[in-house]
Amino acid sequence: MSSYVITGAARGIGFEFVRRFALKSENTVFALVRSRKNDQKLVEMGAKNVYILEADITDVKALKIAAAEVKKVTGGSLDYLINNAAFVEATRKNNNLDGYPEGQDDLLEKDLHDSFNTNVVGVVHTINAFLPLLRRGTAKKVITLSSGMGDAELVLKSGLSNQAPYAISKAALNMVVAKYAAEYKAEGLVFLTISPGLVDTSTKAPTPEEMKAYLEMLAYFRIISPSFEGPITPEKSVSMMIKVIDRWAVEDTGAFVSHYGNNHQWL
Ligand SMILES: NC(=O)c1ccc[n+]([C@@H]2O[C@H](COP(=O)([O-])OP(=O)(O)OC[C@H]3O[C@@H](n4cnc5c(N)ncnc54)[C@H](OP(=O)(O)O)[C@@H]3O)[C@@H](O)[C@H]2O)c1
Structure with a gap:
């Protein structure tokens, strides 16, 4: 029996994490959504846990x-925090x-700030909020x-220079996780950054x-992985x-790996 908090749980990969963990009725799953206005899929799932x-x-x-x-329900503990929202x-x-x-430098700045604010600062706030329970x-x-x-190596090998604000925020996020890992290794906490692969979460x-x-983008990906067939499902x-x-x-706390569990096979 385990307890889970998943952020960005209303759709996509976050929703699938909730669905999977909820299959075991003895688990307790907390689905964090940005807005209750978008929680239809979770409500329809109707899982009691x-x-x-x-x-x-x-x-x-x-x-x-x-x-x-979460503390009220679990009595003060949490087993897993899944920082999925982005x-x-x-x-x-x-x-x-x-x-x-x-003349649109303001848009560049906005994208850099928005990406950093959610994907880096937001994750730090989330970890800090749940650390005492974890x-x-x-x-x-x-x-x-x-x-x-x-991953800088992927960028250099593929030549993929676009999606810069997002990519920069994710590179910074990897360091966030390394910093927490360095601080909490002695206490036995496991921090892991994971890439889900290319996943079709379109709505x-x-x-x-x-x-x-x-x-x-696929053409760039085929430079590093010529046999790449396309996106996988959230499942x-x-x-x-x-x-x-x-x-x-x-x-191995603090590592940054792919869905294969290594740091070179991203697709
Ligand atoms: N899909 C891929 O191919 C892929 C590849 C590499 C990495 N990833 C990473 O995998 C994770 C999930 O990806 P996805 O494709 O499932 O994403 P998605 O379909 O775009 O869903 C993102 C989720 O995050 C939520 N969210 C966004 N900003 C938020 C905020 N400020 N506070 C709380 N929730 C917020 C969204 O809420 P709303 O529903 O309210 O909008 C949504 O539920 C992300 O971290 C993404 O960077 C995905």
């Missing part, structure tokens, strides 16, 4: 309230660092979803423009990640 809590991860007060709710700016045509149109848990695992995009059909950008990604999470131990 899932508690839906509202918390934007950039809102320290909301995170503290959520942690207090800000992904998906509307820009060109988000290379020098690719924003002339320290009293049994598994003591903090799993943070990053991206191969945050609607892509526009022709989005499809074009997507195919361009497959989460299954693979759970195997890695289950076997990860404190000796």
Whole structure:
């Protein structure tokens, strides 16, 4: 019997983590959503062992309230925190660092700030809010979803220079996890940054423009992995990640790995 907190749980990979963990009725699963307005899929799931809590991860007060709710239910402990929520700016045509149109430096700055605010600062606030409970848990695992995009080697080998604000925030996030790991290794807490692979979490059909950008990205990915066939499902990604999470131990705390459990096979 384990307890889990998953952020960004309303859809995509976060929802699939909730669904998987809730399959065992003895588990207690806390699904954190940015807004209760978007929790339909979780409500429809109707699992008795899932508690839906509202918390934007950039809102320290909301995170503290959520942690207090978790404490009430579990009696003061938490086994797993899954930092899944992320800000992904998906509307820009060109988000290379020098690719924003002339005179739109403010948009570049906004994307850099928004990415950092959610993907780095928000995750730090989330970990801090739940740390006291995790320290009293049994598994003591903090799993943070990053991206191969945050791996400098992948960027250099593929030549993928776009999605810069997101990639920069994920690279910084890897360091966040290393810092916590350094601090809490002696106490037996396990911190792991994991990339889920390329996962189809789309909720609607892509526009022709989005499809074009997507195919361009796949072409870059095939430079590093010529046999890459395309995205995997959330079900497959989460299954693979759970195997890695289950076997990860404190000796290797602070690592940044893929859904295969290594640091070179991102696709
Ligand atoms: N999908 C991929 O191919 C891929 C690849 C590499 C890494 N990842 C990483 O895997 C994780 C999940 O990806 P995904 O594709 O499932 O993402 P997604 O479909 O875009 O869902 C992101 C989730 O995060 C929530 N969220 C965003 N900002 C938030 C905030 N400030 N506070 C609380 N929740 C917030 C969203 O809430 P709303 O529902 O309210 O919008 C949504 O539920 C992310 O960390 C992503 O960077 C994904």
